[in-house]
Amino acid sequence: GTTLGSAASGTGRYFGTAVSASKLSDSVYTGILSREFSMITPENEMKIDATEPSQNQFSYGNADRIVAQATSQGARMRGHTLAWHSQQPGWMQSMEGSALRSAMLNHVTQVATHYRGKIYAWDVVNEAFADGSSGARRDSNLQRTGNDWIEAAFRAARAADANAKLCYNDYNTDDWNQAKTQAVYRMVQDFKSRGVPIDCVGFQSHFNSNSPVPSNYRTTLQNFTDLGVDVQITELDIEGSGSAQADKFRTVTNACLAVARCTGITVWGIRDTDSWRASATPLLFDGNGQKKAAYTAVLDALNGG
Ligand code: G3I
Numbered sequence: 001g002t003t004l005g006s007a008a009s010g011t012g013r014y015f016g017t018a019v020s021a022s023k024l025s026d027s028v029y030t031g032i033l034s035r036e037f038s039m040i041t042p043e044n045e046m047k048i049d050a051t052e053p054s055q056n057q058f059s060y061g062n063a064d065r066i067v068a069q070a071t072s073q074g075a076r077m078r079g080h081t082l083a084w085h086s087q088q089p090g091w092m093q094s095m096e097g098s099a100l101r102s103a104m105l106n107h108v109t110q111v112a113t114h115y116r117g118k119i120y121a122w123d124v125v126n127e128a129f130a131d132g133s134s135g136a137r138r139d140s141n142l143q144r145t146g147n148d149w150i151e152a153a154f155r156a157a158r159a160a161d162a163n164a165k166l167c168y169n170d171y172n173t174d175d176w177n178q179a180k181t182q183a184v185y186r187m188v189q190d191f192k193s194r195g196v197p198i199d200c201v202g203f204q205s206h207f208n209s210n211s212p213v214p215s216n217y218r219t220t221l222q223n224f225t226d227l228g229v230d231v232q233i234t235e236l237d238i239e240g241s242g243s244a245q246a247d248k249f250r251t252v253t254n255a256c257l258a259v260a261r262c263t264g265i266t267v268w269g270i271r272d273t274d275s276w277r278a279s280a281t282p283l284l285f286d287g288n289g290q291k292k293a294a295y296t297a298v299l300d301a302l303n304g305g
């Protein structure tokens with residue numbers, strides 16, 4: 001293949017990017033987007049604060065514009081995200097207990113229903129585990145509604161959309177030997193054993209010098225798929241430049257390609273200047289939209305080189 005999407009397609013996978021609705025009027029941006037990418041994740045537009053700014057009043061305009069772009073270029077969509085401790089609207093931040101539990105489940109039901117039939121995979125729950133050595137859940141208003149909030153969200157999502165793949169998504173879960181990785185693994189194992197509807201696990205994979213690509217990354221991906229779920233690399237970006245950065249992108253791409261149920265890779269933005277951490281220059285295109293060495297490394301890896 002001569003593009004990321006077509007090369008990934010040759011391996012039975014997709015290649016995606018995060019997209020911001022506010023950039024869809026930038027023709028350099030949309031030119032690269034429609035040429036290279038076969039999956040789209042809204043960077044912010046499907047989050048809780050965007051889709052339910054006032055309780056039970058839903059707002060889908062920006063997210064729908066991204067879905068329309070995906071349709072027009074023949075790309076699929078990853079929904080991000082139905083339940084999360086962050087980017088909650090003010091009304092939800094101030095809720096707790098059974099009222100919050102009901103509001104969260106209503107949110108999951110309404111949004112998953114609105115997008116039923118249009119979503120390849122949903123990040124049903126995002127970032128629910130703590131960093132560090134505890135292996136514990138992250139404290140949040142959602143966690144304080146009871147430890148079963150995650151499975152309740154997955155069951156509500158399945159009831160609303162029987163065909164979307166339902167994923168758990170997190171960061172710092174790439175190193176097999178980390179407590180957080182082990183904790184997520186045990187949750188997925190538990191969900192599979194009890195019939196909680198989970199289909200996939202997303203590895204955000206935001207890498208930098210403090211959290212480099214671990215040497216056991218491929219093992220981590222493989223071990224999760226051995227539980228009977230798909231995995232995806234969902235928010236890939238790698239701090240750096242030149243051939244060192246390109247080598248890391250190649251390693252990550254090859255890790256996914258080596259795992260049969262790693263179904264695709266998404267980078268968290270198009271140009272370095274589009275990144276949430278632009279100073280890290282962590283993406284595949286420079287600020288002018290030119291292909292970087294990292295782009296060529298990924299394309300070559302996808303093409304089997
Ligand atoms: O759109 C408003 C604008 O109107 C306002 O004037 C401005 C003032 O702060 O804020 C703008 O919203 C910002 C939004 O990005 C759009 O640019 C928010 O403040 C800012 O918090 C938000 O950051 C996003 C961040 O998630 C929030 O948690 C990043 O774009 C987005 O890349 C980032 O993505 C997350 C994933 O969802 C989950 N995994 C980690 C990843 C990186 O942090």
